[in-house]
Amino acid sequence: MAPPKLTEYEKKRLENIRRNDQMMAALKIHSTVSQLSAATKRQKVGLSKSYKLSPEKKVAKSQSPIVIRRSLRTRGMPPDSGGLDYSVETPDRSPTRISKPRPSPRVMGPLSMRDAYSGTESDRALIDTILFLEKKPQVDVSIKKKFDRCEAVKMEQSDGISHDSVKGVVKDEYLDYGIKIDDKETESCVDVWSMGLKKENIARVLPGRIMAVRFLPCNDVRMIVAGNKFGNVAFWNMDSKGEEGDGIFLYRHHTGPISGILCQQSCLSKIYTSCYDGFLRLMNAEKEVFDLVYSGDDAIFSLSQRPNDMNGLYFGEGRGGGLNIWDERTGRFSSQWILHEDRINSIDFNSQNPNIMATSSTDGTACLWDLRSVNADKAKSLKILNHNRAVHSAYFSPSGSFLATTSADNTVGILGGVNFEDTSMIYHYNQTGRWLSPFRGIWGWDDSSIFIGNMKRGVDVISCSQRRSILTLQSSHMSAIPCRFDAHPCKVGMLAGATTGGQVYVWTSS
DNA sequence: TTTGGCGTTAAAGCA
DNA sequence: TGCTTTCCACGCCAAA
Numbered sequence: 256m257a258p259p260k261l262t263e264y265e266k267k268r269l270e271n272i273r274r275n276d277q278m279m280a281a282l283k284i285h286s287t288v289s290q291l292s293a294a295t296k297r298q299k300v301g302l303s304k305s306y307k308l309s310p311e312k313k314v315a316k317s318q319s320p321i322v323i324r325r326s327l328r329t330r331g332m333p334p335d336s337g338g339l340d341y342s343v344e345t346p347d348r349s350p351t352r353i354s355k356p357r358p359s360p361r362v363m364g365p366l367s368m369r370d371a372y373s374g375t376e377s378d379r380a381l382i383d384t385i386l387f388l389e390k391k392p393q394v395d396v397s398i399k400k401k402f403d404r405c406e407a408v409k410m411e412q413s414d415g416i417s418h419d420s421v422k423g424v425v426k427d428e429y430l431d432y433g434i435k436i437d438d439k440e441t442e443s444c445v446d447v448w449s450m451g452l453k454k455e456n457i458a459r460v461l462p463g464r465i466m467a468v469r470f471l472p473c474n475d476v477r478m479i480v481a482g483n484k485f486g487n488v489a490f491w492n493m494d495s496k497g498e499e500g501d502g503i504f505l506y507r508h509h510t511g512p513i514s515g516i517l518c519q520q521s522c523l524s525k526i527y528t529s530c531y532d533g534f535l536r537l538m539n540a541e542k543e544v545f546d547l548v549y550s551g552d553d554a555i556f557s558l559s560q561r562p563n564d565m566n567g568l569y570f571g572e573g574r575g576g577g578l579n580i581w582d583e584r585t586g587r588f589s590s591q592w593i594l595h596e597d598r599i600n601s602i603d604f605n606s607q608n609p610n611i612m613a614t615s616s617t618d619g620t621a622c623l624w625d626l627r628s629v630n631a632d633k634a635k636s637l638k639i640l641n642h643n644r645a646v647h648s649a650y651f652s653p654s655g656s657f658l659a660t661t662s663a664d665n666t667v668g669i670l671g672g673v674n675f676e677d678t679s680m681i682y683h684y685n686q687t688g689r690w691l692s693p694f695r696g697i698w699g700w701d702d703s704s705i706f707i708g709n710m711k712r713g714v715d716v717i718s719c720s721q722r723r724s725i726l727t728l729q730s731s732h733m734s735a736i737p738c739r740f741d742a743h744p745c746k747v748g749m750l751a752g753a754t755t756g757g758q759v760y761v762w763t764s765s
Numbered sequence: 766t767t768t769g770g771c772g773t774t775a776a777a778g779c780a
Numbered sequence: 781t782g783c784t785t786t787c788c789a790c791g792c793c794a795a796a
Contacts, residue, residue, distance in 0.1 A: 463777095463786095484788080512788065531788060554788075617790080645790065663790070688774020689789060710774090735776070756776060 304458035304501040306489060306757070307375045360486055360510045361532065365544040371508040373487065381490050381504040385540040388473050389524040443703035445748045447716045449765045452730035456761035460489040460503050465739055465753035466513050466692055472520040472744040479741075479761070480526060481753055482513025488528055488538075491759060508536055508545040515558025519565065520744065529558040529570055535581070549581050559602035561626075563609045571599025576616060578602070592634050594622065601648040601695065607655035611637070614649065621649035621660045621668070623675060638675055640668055647685075648695035652702040657719060659705050661685060661696040667707060667717060679722045684710060691755045692738040700747045708737050714752055714762065733760055 360366060372378050461483040471478035477493035486509030495502025511531035518526050524540035527548065535549040535558070553573030561567060567589060568581040576595030579588055595616035605611035615621040622636040629635070640649075642662035649660045658675055660668035666680045685694050687710070696707035696717065705717040714728040714737060737752030737760060748764025 647789095686774075687789080689772090690775050690786070691789090693789070754776090 304460075304491075304503060306458075306460050306462070306503045306505050307501070360508045361534070363547065363550065365542075365546045366508050366536070368506065368538070368540075368543045368545060371506040371545055373505040373507055374503075378504045378506075380495070380502075381492065382540050382543060384476060384478070384492060385471075385524050388471070388475060388478075389522065389540070391473075391475060444701045445699060445704075445764050447699070447704055447726055447728075447764070450728055450748060450750065450762045451765065452728070452732050452760055452762050454732055456493065456763065457732055457758065458491055458493075458501065458503060459756070459758045460491045461487050461505065461757040463487075463757055464512075464690070464692060464755040465757060465759070467516045468739050468741050468751050468753040468759060469516045469518050470741050470743045470746075470749070470751060471518050471523060471526075473523055474745045477743070477746070477749070477761075479751055479759055480516050480518065481759060482509075482516055482528060483757060484512040486510045486513065486530060486532065488513060488516070493761065506545070508538075509534060511554070514554070514556050515570070517558055517560055517568075519560075521565065527558065527560075527568065529555040531555065533572075535568065535570065548583060553577070554598075556598045557600055557602050557614075559604065561604050561609045561612075562606060569602050569612075571602060571614070574598045574617075576618065578614065590629075592629060594624070594629075594634050594636075595620065597645075600646065600693075601650065603650045605651045605655040606653065611655075613651060613658055615646040615660060617645040619644055619646060619662075619664075621646045621658070623658070638670075640670060640678065642666065642668070645693075647693040648697075650696070650698055652698045652719070653700065654702050657698075657702055659696050659698060659719075661694055661707065663693065667696045667705065669705075669717075669719060669722060671719075681717060681722055681724070683707060683715065683717070683724065686710070687736075687738065691736060694738060695740070697740045697742060699742050699750070706740050706742070706750060708740070708752070710736060712736050714740075714750070728762060730760075734758075 360371065368378065368382070460479065460481050463483045463485050465481050465483050468479065468481045471480060479491040479493065480488065481491070482488045485507070487505055487507045488509070489506070490504040492502035509528065509530035509532055513528055513530055515529040516526065517528075526538040527535065528538070529535050531554040533551045533553055533555060534547065535555060537546045537548050539546055548568065551572055555570050555572050557571035559569045561569065566583050568583060570579055570581065571577065572579050574597055576593050576597055576599060578592050578594045578599055580590040581587075582589045594614055595618045597616050597618035599614050599616050601613075601615045603613045605613070610626045612624045612626055613621060614624065619642050621640040621642070623638040624634075624636050640660060642660065643664035645663045647661050647663065649658055651658055656671060658668075658670040660670070661683075662668070663685055665682060665685050667683045669679045669681065671677045683696075687693050694708045696705045698705055702719055705719065707715050707717065709715045709727055711727075712729065712733050712735065715724045716726040716728065717723065718725045735754035735756050735758055737754055739753045741751045743749035743751070750762040752760045752762065754760070
């Protein structure tokens with residue numbers, strides 16, 4: 256077969272890459288000196304822990320040429336063309352990588368964890384820890400209530416009993432939702448006023464902006480997974496002892512911003528990651544690979560999974576508002592819908608009734624859907640919440656009784672009532688600008704509080720019942736604005752906040 | 766109606 | 781300490 260004909264642009268670009276490679280090789284010594292200097296400066300920030308890149312993979316920002324990225328699609332190339340290595344286009348590239356090339360994260364297949372690993376010390380400790388946890392039965396204590404409800408619904412559904420008879424569900428005209436409001440849910444199980452930030456619970460886990468952060472859902476080890484805009488994913492074992500280094504392990508198995516991280520409580524060794532590069536990968540610690548689950552031409556902006564369907568991956572793809580359901584067993588789409596007019600920023604499911612899905616979009620809306628009645632021809636939502644600007648998140652409360660939305664129009668919306676017909680819009684300044692990831696208000700461990708970033712280097716706590724911000728968590732240790740959060744699924748009061756500088760701050764309650 | 770450029774914004778890096 | 785660079789968010793507005 257004849258080699259593909261290159262366009263003028265592509266020829267020029269390849270030539271640029273070749274020149275850049277030569278230049279970077281020549282600058283090897285210089286860059287090493289500048290990195291050492293940078294490392295020294297990092298100490299000054301006062302972070303007790305920070306990620307360490309292996310010498311051949313340290314960031315050589317000032318020397319690395321930045322090539323403007325164009326998507327494969329806009330270049331008229333298929334995603335598996337293998338023609339151009341994206342890795343040269345990010346600052347996370349070093350001179351010596353040229354002489355010892357590693358597989359590009361864009362490889363169309365499994366990528367070994369060893370090849371994707373960017374650290375100095377062995378990652379054996381991490382893999383062993385995950386495999387150890389995997390074998391240990393995990394008990395979810397803090398959100399037992401949520402899962403009890405979920406299990407109750409599932410149990411009754413499998414018994415063939417209709418939603419109308421599910422225990423505790425209010426019988427009225429809105430029963431299609433299968434969701435009940437319980438005022439007791441608004442009682443708090445955590446004293447947010449006692450939440451504090453300890454110095455040892457701070458680390459710089461990644462270079463660059465953190466796009467997504469997750470706790471590994473287990474009781475025994477406090478493990479954080481974070482993804483940045485360069486396609487790195489870091490693991491931070493907060494319980495790691497000194498002899499194992501800082502407990503931070505850095506990989507790069509994607510080539511663009513990480514848009515989603517999914518950890519499963521039922522199988523801790525498998526962690527899904529989605530990326531703007533259109534790839535969806537699955538870390539398999541047993542096989543020590545990052546498997547390729549899906550690859551498409553368009554960016555993946557959001558990723559989620561239904562609580563009762565571990566084989567289906569729900570992800571928002573492209574700027575056209577597409578939502579795909581990917582069946583991992585068959586390796587095919589179960590469904591492909593256009594649900595919005597612009598990118599889908601978040602996907603979430605109701606714990607009481609996993610058929611109810613919430614999406615938020617840059618088109619300015621958050622929508623509720625009943626998965627049983629969505630069809631490809633005419634996607635009709637159960638409810639549309641209109642914001643005046645882009646909506647960055649729409650998350651159900653742990654009990655499923657409320658929905659919280661965060662929008663660029665400087666509001667946090669709280670929807671409640673039997674049919675989510677009660678809408679409250681709470682003013683919250685959400686203008687993060689270009690360099691910070693947009694804020695997303697997340698629920699804590701019950702229906703009482705929503706946690707969201709504050710431009711004054713704090714974490715605002717919004718009371719659901721009072722429909723207002725009641726507290727801002729602040730600390731002298733916090734030197735940057737936390738944008739993305741995760742509440743530990745098993746440890747009440749443990750909240751991770753991630754910044755644009757790669758730091759993670761973990762708040763705990765006393 | 767579509768497209769493209771600009772302004773906004775925080776923080777790391779460097780002189 | 782202060783300036784420069786970053787540059788995949790997004791609204792706004794003018795030009796095409």
